[in-house]
Amino acid sequence: MSSISWILEETTLPKLGFLGQGNHGYISLVRTPDGLLMAKKTSYRKYSENLEKESRILNHFNSIHFNIVRPTSPIVYDETMPLNVKVSSVYMELAPHGSLLDMIAKAGEILPEKVAGYCILQVLEGLRDLHRDGYVHCDLKAENILIFPSYTHGELCDLKLADFSLAKEPNGPNPVEPLFEGEPEYLAPEAVGPRGMISSAVDIWSLGVMVMQMLGAIITEGDRRTYFTGRLSPMVKDFLRRCIVHNPVARATAEELMSHPFVRQSIGVPPLEMLPVPSCLSNGGVQGRFF
Structure with a gap:
């Protein structure tokens, strides 16, 4: 899915809700302009290596044949939040029934x-x-x-x-x-x-x-x-x-x-x-x- 257009305008995706807390970060609900709902996991930039590792693993097992969550984008994103807080994020398929x-x-x-x-x-x-x-x-x-x-x-x-x-x-x-x-x-x-x-x-x-x-x-x-x-x-x-x-x-x-x-x-x-x-x-x- 690396060619879909929303990748280039990642920071414009609206956050629609809070899904949970992860290791060193939080998971929020976002939606693309064409209506795709996804889970966005965000951590402070100092933990970006953990997100890079997570992204590598998700992409390694990116198939409907695995009981492993699939990524909705193959890369890790960096952005700067208000008050100059630097964070990194990965995107995954949304679990409609929670955990x-x-x-x-x-x-x-x-x-x-x-x-x-x-x-x-x-x-x-x-x-x-x-x-x-x-x-x-x-x-x-x-x-x-x-x-x-x-x-x-x-x-x-x-x-x-x-x-x-x-x-x-x-x-x-x-x-x-x-x-x-x-x-x-x-x-x-x-x-x-x-x-x-x-x-x-x-x-x-x-x-x-x-x-x-x-x-x-x-x-x-x-x-x-x-x-x-x-x-x-x-x-x-x-x-x-x-x-x-x-x-x-x-x-x-x-x-x-x-x-x-x-x-x-x-x-x-x-x-x-x-x-x-x-x-x-x-x-x-x-x-x-x-x-």
Whole structure:
């Protein structure tokens, strides 16, 4: 989409609403002159390297065949805001149904097990593709999983991975920024500290924590065993024990987990009323087409 005309007049795009807060920046809703609605992620210029990395990753996986958010422009933009504040921005497809965190909140903080399995299978598909190509997300949590309408027959929604500003690229250095700042429960034990080890196993630990959040479970340690409290089926507990393993080498891979009964049980497509809608879209005042 590098040839579309709005690229040259990027700063004129009207901001129609606030979509959320990201690492070192915020996400706003914008619209092009021809009516295309997009998400604009903006950060202070000093964090532009993170946005450059995110843009590289989004463009690497820019296809409808990946469970990864697609860019709507291939470049990072620099602009100067009022009071001479210098910022950088990237543009992405807009998620009309918000995030997985929004879905959990709308469901009363606990999702039905089959719905959780349906969602996690799509997250695993995204992780499989990332890990196959040598990337590690490094910031996997419910607010970074976005929900889109599905164009696949029989499916209601597609879930896609987002926010790659802390990601590790193939053969690249470990992320410099502290991982999971303020949310240490998502961080695998081997990744803690300045000499932390970052591998694809980090994402699998985070995935397990996210499943517990979706199902209202709590992890406890004792007698050299891990216990999960909450109304969990044996099948879910087995899935979690493959993710929440202190030895990263012993953790299951995304590809292995894709065949687990928890995500392969009778598909529980989320009912339409369970899908959230960002507040800036819910009142019907914003009109436009989606990417």
